[in-house]
Amino acid sequence: MPVPVYVISLERDADRLRAVVDQLRPYRFLELIHVKGFAGRDLPDPVCHVLTGNVWSHHHKGTLGCFMSHLNAWQMVAESDAPFSMVVEDSAIFSNCDLLETLQLPPGSHLVFCNRRTAYPVQDAGQAAAGVLFRSVDPVPAHIETHGMAVGTDGYLITPAGARKLLEYVKVDRLFSHVDLRMLAYCLDQNTIPAPDTLRKTGRNVLNFRRSFNASHRLAGYTMLPSLTGRARISSTRVIEDEAGKQTIVTRPIILSDAEQADGERHCDTDAQSAGPAVPPPAGSPFGQFMRGILGRISASGRAGR
């Protein structure tokens, strides 16, 4: 059975799509499928607010568009018969893809980051030489932080079950922030992650995400060696769309009322969700604190700037 490779690319980026196709064409066992990327700049401001539950998200339309593009890919993977698929962005460069022909993911796994940015150093050289190595994602937040990198969604392997889980989780947790941080967060165990203040930047955000979302929203996730993808040194579509989206900003940021805050919290609580909207969320839930923290930081920095 061919391995489906879903290539996310905006319609206007035919050159980027072609570059990916050219790189993967030699691998006859891959089935390339174009996933139409979602141009974030096209999203109206209120749509951003509803999708993310965040009143500042219209400043990051590219980030949201990127998230939505991956949703489209997950939807396709969820409907696939293949044991797993590869999802890549059109900025990806590839290596070791011959491994995919016979690759089997660890039993029960949902997601495997196969990009270089998540490939933290190997402790045991013997293991590194033993072929494909699936490793815990627990060290990844600290690794990306110390290397000044993001998690990256330039390439990952995902099973239909994993895609279905992600699609269900985001219906509750919504689409706030970066899709890569979210995916990594879902792969971490809330009970074993270090306190977020042990990290300071991207890794801290990942840990905060993990704490803010329902603990049952878990994926069995790994990172693998050798890596299969890296990111080409080309401009980021997400950043381009973020900037373009700022040209169309209309709405003033609205500070969430208590009721809206409660709504955001409810959307984070799967038990409340399944029991119906009448069940109020516990006051001061992690999601609420997280959002208030973010709003507080933005508000404070805004004041300082004036």
Place this chain on the structure above:
Amino acid sequence: MLEDIPNLAVQRIQAVYGPDLPAAASVLLWSNPSSPPRRGTLGTFLSHVKAWEAVACGTETYGVILEDDAMLLGFERLISFPLPEDAELVFINDRMSPGSRHAPPTGPIMCFPIAEALRSLNKTGQGVGGDGYILTKVGARKLLETVAKDRFFGHVDWRLLRYSVKAEDLHGEFAGTRVSEIIPHHHSKAFPPAWGVLRAYCLNKPLVAFGTGGTSTREEADQQR
């Protein structure tokens, strides 16, 4: 047709095709757990939101929003009638006007209170229609801020009408009539929309009518998964 009319600056709004939205995002935007998203209807709603944004960030004090199946009826009269000072939304389509689409497209145009439109809807049994309306910059901003809270369930035209009336407007003469059955109930129970957001009017005679005979983009898209 529009190009032939002086003093109009026509801007095309790239519509949102509902089936292009990820299914999970549609669920969030539709915000009604008891009914699956109708993606054509959702796309139509979001397309109008984009048009509201264009009006809100435009340089003019108001804009006219037309759907691409609108037929113009003496549309040059648009610039010849005075908008009431407090108007934020004016329905200019035939379904919201006591005047007929079949009448000669001539004669003066004037704004009527929205109650006239409610009477027309009761009489004809038709939908509100989003085929043509005038929206001021202030009105557009109000709409954008309001839908962020109320979300995007249902038909945008009925939502516009909900925002154009107060709940008490449907008492008295309209109690028990068709409009009083639809307007208060056409929403997600989890997100009942606001009432009376806009000062709205209709026209004595329509300036646009919806095109007949073609297929509806919305209905076609609604059929898709």
